[in-house]
Every structure is written in C-alpha cells, then in structure tokens.
Amino acid sequence: MQEAKILLKQTDWNVSEIAFSLEYTEVTHFNNFFKKHLDTTPTQFRNVRFS
Known part of the structure; x- marks a missing residue:
C-alpha cells in the first residue's frame, strides 16, 4: 500500500x-x-495533492 501511495x-x-x-x-x-x-480510490487519492 505504501508503494502504491508513493507512485x-x-x-x-x-x-x-x-x-x-x-x-x-x-x-x-x-x-x-x-x-x-484507504476508503478512497487511487484517482481520488492522487487528486488530493493538486487541491
């Protein structure tokens, strides 16, 4: 999971x-x-960094 979050x-x-x-x-x-x-999708997780 950590690797996925980093990527x-x-x-x-x-x-x-x-x-x-x-x-x-x-x-x-x-x-x-x-x-x-994580109760969120990978795309939603990624988009948080742009907010």
Whole structure:
C-alpha cells in the first residue's frame, strides 16, 4: 500500500500502470484493494495533492 501511495503521488503513471507494476493482474482488483484500505480510490487519492 505504501508503494502504491508513493507512485500515485510522485509519478505521472496512470492507475493501470501502477497496478501492473505492483503485480496486480486486474486494475479493478487494485482499485478495490486500495479503496478497501484507504476508503478512497487511487484517482481520488492522487487528486488530493493538486487541491
């Protein structure tokens, strides 16, 4: 989870690229895992840094 948060904040990779780099075979699995643990989607998490 920490690696996902770092990649979302410090790279311009899209969510699919991050999911596959973390060895998720399906982007939806990554999105669901992320939302389950942080109560926000990866895209929403990333957009907070621009607010």
